Amino acid sequence: MIRFGAQSCRARVHGQSASMASQKAIALDAMGGDHGPEVLVPGAALSLERQPALNFIFFGQQARVEAVLKAYPKLAARSRIVHTDLVIAMDAKPSQALRRGKGSSMWLALEAVKSGEADAAVSAGNTGALMAIAKLLLRPITGIERPAIAALWPTIKSECIVLDAGANIGATAAQLTDYALMGAAMARAVFHIERPSVGLLNVGTEEMKGNEDVKAAHALLKSADSLPLDYKGFVEGDQIGQGAVDVVVVEGFAGNIALKTAEGTARQIGTYLRAAMTSSLMSKLGALFAQGGFRVLKEKMDPRRVNGGTFLGLNGIAVKSHGGTDAFGFASAVDLAYEMADSGLIARLTADIDGFHHRLSAAGPGGVPSERSAGGALGKG
Numbered sequence: 001m002i003r004f005g006a007q008s009c010r011a012r013v014h015g016q017s018a019s020m021a022s023q024k025a026i027a028l029d030a031m032g033g034d035h036g037p038e039v040l041v042p043g044a045a046l047s048l049e050r051q052p053a054l055n056f057i058f059f060g061q062q063a064r065v066e067a068v069l070k071a072y073p074k075l076a077a078r079s080r081i082v083h084t085d086l087v088i089a090m091d092a093k094p095s096q097a098l099r100r101g102k103g104s105s106m107w108l109a110l111e112a113v114k115s116g117e118a119d120a121a122v123s124a125g126n127t128g129a130l131m132a133i134a135k136l137l138l139r140p141i142t143g144i145e146r147p148a149i150a151a152l153w154p155t156i157k158s159e160c161i162v163l164d165a166g167a168n169i170g171a172t173a174a175q176l177t178d179y180a181l182m183g184a185a186m187a188r189a190v191f192h193i194e195r196p197s198v199g200l201l202n203v204g205t206e207e208m209k210g211n212e213d214v215k216a217a218h219a220l221l222k223s224a225d226s227l228p229l230d231y232k233g234f235v236e237g238d239q240i241g242q243g244a245v246d247v248v249v250v251e252g253f254a255g256n257i258a259l260k261t262a263e264g265t266a267r268q269i270g271t272y273l274r275a276a277m278t279s280s281l282m283s284k285l286g287a288l289f290a291q292g293g294f295r296v297l298k299e300k301m302d303p304r305r306v307n308g309g310t311f312l313g314l315n316g317i318a319v320k321s322h323g324g325t326d327a328f329g330f331a332s333a334v335d336l337a338y339e340m341a342d343s344g345l346i347a348r349l350t351a352d353i354d355g356f357h358h359r360l361s362a363a364g365p366g367g368v369p370s371e372r373s374a375g376g377a378l379g380k381g
Helices: 037-050 060-071 073-077 094-100 105-117 128-140 173-190 211-222 236-240 250-277 282-288 293-303 327-342 345-363
Strands: 024-029 054-061 078-084 120-124 148-153 159-163 197-201 230-235 246-250 308-312 317-319
Touching: 024 037, 024 060, 024 105, 024 327, 037 060, 037 073, 037 236, 037 327, 054 060, 054 105, 054 159, 060 094, 060 148, 060 282, 073 078, 105 120, 120 327, 128 308, 128 317, 148 236, 148 250, 159 173, 159 250, 173 197, 173 246, 173 308, 173 345, 197 211, 197 250, 211 230, 236 250, 250 282, 250 293, 282 293, 282 345, 317 327
Parallel strands: 024 054, 024 120, 054 078, 120 317, 159 246, 197 230, 197 246
Antiparallel strands: 148 159, 148 308, 308 317
């Protein structure tokens, strides 16, 4: 994907005509996030440039949305506004959002997905509220106990998917195996890989390491027959950035810590680099000659390229954008929503989950089919 000169690793073709592309409608919570329409409308305009088949429904304060939208006539021609004055505050508790949020911009955007009016919803609003309302309106796919947040993660090779990134604290073996299937379905949608590689995040790659749920999930995944993924066993934290697998499965507590640690480390390295390059006259001169390389590095490390966490496991597509992002970052979240809607993600995921649970039931009380014994852990090489 080309974004103002930055090459993304996701394999997509932009610039196709609206007649060739699949027409999709995206419902936008226009009042979500730290900046509201002043950032979200320009972000939608950027995404429309890359995906000309998009249509938008903005849910929010009509006068405020229109004031920004008039600067983007192409977007305005493919958009409509549904007015509401009700906005869920960024610090509202999920329980409050459920009790008082009906009719809000966030609620209406998700309701549009439920009714089929929109193919996906994108919000930069309150994460807990968005998850709570999405679970209420869209409902989990049959067989899914807990939906998960899936995040895109830059790697040396390309990008990978990490889930759960914080929707739940803890996970059983069955839930971890569901996450593996959900992540693989998303990888097929955004990476266009028919059998994505999947690893379980663990404290080591040896089979005796890890807690009981992780070890039990490992046994399920390596023994289950005909899964629509390539299970590689355990991976460690340093292997995420190496791109060892396409999908990294982890329970939400550790997943969220890993994600925030990586974001903080990237900012730390950037601070070190800027300080080193301005520490003396010679270093400033060297930085001047190396500015092309630094520009490429900055683009690769730019978190806006992979903005957008997806709520997987629901009967509908809901994407959470970072609340403080700019138009560039919000466009990435809209792009992600379009990709997943265009790929038929929900139907494929529903079939995968149903088939896997059917095979587990057929295997008997132990839950581990005996037809196949797959390989062990993914070593560091």
